[in-house]
Amino acid sequence: MKLTQEQQAILDGSQGEVMAKVMKTMVMYGDTFGAEEMIPVTGAKGHLVTSFGFGVMTAMFDLMDQLIEAGIVSKQPFTMDPRPMDKNVPSNLIMDLITKKFMYTKQASYEEQLAKVGLESRETGFTCACYFDEVGNVPKKGDILSWAESSAVVYANSVLGARCNRNSGIIDLFGSILGCVPKFGLLTDEGRKATWVIDVKTSKKPEAQILGSAIGMKVMEEVPYVRGLDLFLGNELNQQTRDYLKDFGAATASNGAVGLYHIEGLTPEAVEQGEALIAEGAQVYVIDDDELERVEKGYPLIWKDPDAQPKLAFIGCPHLSLEQLKDWAHKIDEALTAAGRKKVAVPTVMTTPVAVLDKFNETPEAAMLKARGVVVSYICPLMYMNNPLAGKMPVITNSNKLRTYTTARYYKSDELLRQITKGGDR
Amino acid sequence: MAKVFKGRPVVPGKATATALVSQAGFNTLASYQKSLLFGDKNATCSDQNNPDLYGKEMVGTALCLPQTIGSTTGGLVLFSAAAMGRQPACLLFSQPIDSLAAAGAILSDVWTDASMPTVDGLGEEFLAYVQTGMTVTVDEDGTVTVE
Numbered sequence: 390m391k392l393t394q395e396q397q398a399i400l401d402g403s404q405g406e407v408m409a410k411v412m413k414t415m416v417m418y419g420d421t422f423g424a425e426e427m428i429p430v431t432g433a434k435g436h437l438v439t440s441f442g443f444g445v446m447t448a449m450f451d452l453m454d455q456l457i458e459a460g461i462v463s464k465q466p467f468t469m470d471p472r473p474m475d476k477n478v479p480s481n482l483i484m485d486l487i488t489k490k491f492m493y494t495k496q497a498s499y500e501e502q503l504a505k506v507g508l509e510s511r512e513t514g515f516t517c518a519c520y521f522d523e524v525g526n527v528p529k530k531g532d533i534l535s536w537a538e539s540s541a542v543v544y545a546n547s548v549l550g551a552r553c554n555r556n557s558g559i560i561d562l563f564g565s566i567l568g569c570v571p572k573f574g575l576l577t578d579e580g581r582k583a584t585w586v587i588d589v590k591t592s593k594k595p596e597a598q599i600l601g602s603a604i605g606m607k608v609m610e611e612v613p614y615v616r617g618l619d620l621f622l623g624n625e626l627n628q629q630t631r632d633y634l635k636d637f638g639a640a641t642a643s644n645g646a647v648g649l650y651h652i653e654g655l656t657p658e659a660v661e662q663g664e665a666l667i668a669e670g671a672q673v674y675v676i677d678d679d680e681l682e683r684v685e686k687g688y689p690l691i692w693k694d695p696d697a698q699p700k701l702a703f704i705g706c707p708h709l710s711l712e713q714l715k716d717w718a719h720k721i722d723e724a725l726t727a728a729g730r731k732k733v734a735v736p737t738v739m740t741t742p743v744a745v746l747d748k749f750n751e752t753p754e755a756a757m758l759k760a761r762g763v764v765v766s767y768i769c770p771l772m773y774m775n776n777p778l779a780g781k782m783p784v785i786t787n788s789n790k791l792r793t794y795t796t797a798r799y800y801k802s803d804e805l806l807r808q809i810t811k812g813g814d815r
Numbered sequence: 816m817a818k819v820f821k822g823r824p825v826v827p828g829k830a831t832a833t834a835l836v837s838q839a840g841f842n843t844l845a846s847y848q849k850s851l852l853f854g855d856k857n858a859t860c861s862d863q864n865n866p867d868l869y870g871k872e873m874v875g876t877a878l879c880l881p882q883t884i885g886s887t888t889g890g891l892v893l894f895s896a897a898a899m900g901r902q903p904a905c906l907l908f909s910q911p912i913d914s915l916a917a918a919g920a921i922l923s924d925v926w927t928d929a930s931m932p933t934v935d936g937l938g939e940e941f942l943a944y945v946q947t948g949m950t951v952t953v954d955e956d957g958t959v960t961v962e
């Protein structure tokens with residue numbers, strides 16, 4: 390890789406030994422993927438994936454200490470993934486003990502380290518959906534980013550037209566510290582070309598989470614160009630389509646390793662360039678009703694007792710938007726009224742960023758959900774499920790990301806609504 | 816009889832170890848989670864979705880895999896394992912390395928004293944040939960000998 394004079398000087402130690410190691414890491418990372426240069430990070434803010442003070446990750450806390458002792462601060466403020474704990478989320482004493490005494494024992498001290506290095510806000514800076522207006526980490530088209538969190542990266546690339554690779558934790562921070570990242574993959578025009586064409590031929594609007602899962606499992610880390618979906622979604626990026634694409638993208642990124650997708654007639658690069666985005670020799674994958682059903686039926690159920698009554702439902706991985714929260718509030722309220730029930734039949738947690746939660750609490754729908762026994766939290770459901778005891782609990786969700794990383798059982802949104810409002814009858 | 820494969824050294828180094836083979840993508844977080852949590856020095860694999868590795872000790876093995884999959888914390892998990900001396904003896908990828916595994920291997924190399932030579936692009940034939948229990952030797956130039 391060809392470095393600028395300044396980059397070379399940093400590598401040679403002009404800004405100290407620790408900074409040289411930061412640069413060395415990024416140069417090796419770039420060399421591995423054939424990058425020829427480092428380019429400036431032009432997005433205003435970073436976003437980091439590692440939001441949890443998992444006590445045994447001493448290497449990470451030591452590294453943070455080294456950065457702080459060397460006086461290194463990120464060139465840009467950053468947001469973080471959601472916190473792993475919230476006392477409002479149902480648990481039991483033993484679970485709490487494991488969470489606090491064995492798992493996330495370094496949460497407070499790690500957050501202090503993050504604040505010293507450049508965390509934007511300890512109040513509102515924690516969510517996977519940092520790109521919501523309320524949170525305010527919204528990249529512009531063409532911005533070069535140093536983010537991690539697969540669902541945020543795929544959203545920034547696809548829906549916002551920013552440019553970011555699927556980085557690992559720590560690499561995200563190093564790019565923000567240096568203010569530059571190696572240019573390869575999704576940062577290049579060539580790397581943003583679609584090597585798969587997806588023809589959606591379903592009879593109705595496909596469930597975002599299953600469509601994303603099907604595409605992710607098929608194309609893995611490649612770039613899909615999706616045709617036929619704009620018939621159902623329209624050609625305008627409004628709140629509804631953005632929410633759909635958020636959930637769709639998270640499924641492509643977790644069930645596969647998609648970092649960028651193009652939706653014909655809808656996402657910015659597809660609107661501008663159309664089928665010119667499709668690379669020569671691209672493969673084709675046709676998705677119809679039968680294919681979606683096949684994919685859904687293929688999800689393994691890893692509960693010990695497949696007939697167990699659900700003990701908890703999670704809605705909101707990735708975090709819900711204000712509109713999604715309101716929509717769910719009305720749906721739950723109406724379904725419970727129709728079923729003649731006062732409260733949800735399965736304890737239900739809906740997750741959203743703190744900044745959205747604050748706004749939501751000012752709406753009538755907040756009281757509606759509270760009266761129905763639904764908890765709204767800023768927690769990361771994935772990190773909650775990482776507790777071995779939570780992993781043994783029969784948890785249900787409409788998130789395909791949560792399904793693929795944990796023991797949670799997947800239901801389509803309508804079916805999940807039926808489960809939580811009428812009880813566990815199937 | 817020994818069979819030789821040639822890959823690209825991502826992190827060059829030498830190692831000889833017993834092969835542990837995963838035919839499916841290696842989910843780094845799921846594989847290391849329990850051993851990190853409960854202080855298991857042998858790094859017993861806790862990924863229930865990986866029948867090749869589940870319940871097997873990973874520390875000090877020649878871990879042979881196509882690519883890694885799963886959470887973008889993967890690189891950090893590998894780095895943490897290496898800092899505690901619980902890393903595999905080497906990482907051998909049949910496919911081009913993915914960005915998460917690359918981060919883990921490079922962070923371990925630059926920021927810890929652990930040795931974990933990493934070679935990628937060994938080809939599908941490598942993964943078809945190598946079996947758990949075989950002896951694997953890695954050289955600086957990315958040559959991998961299986962016997």
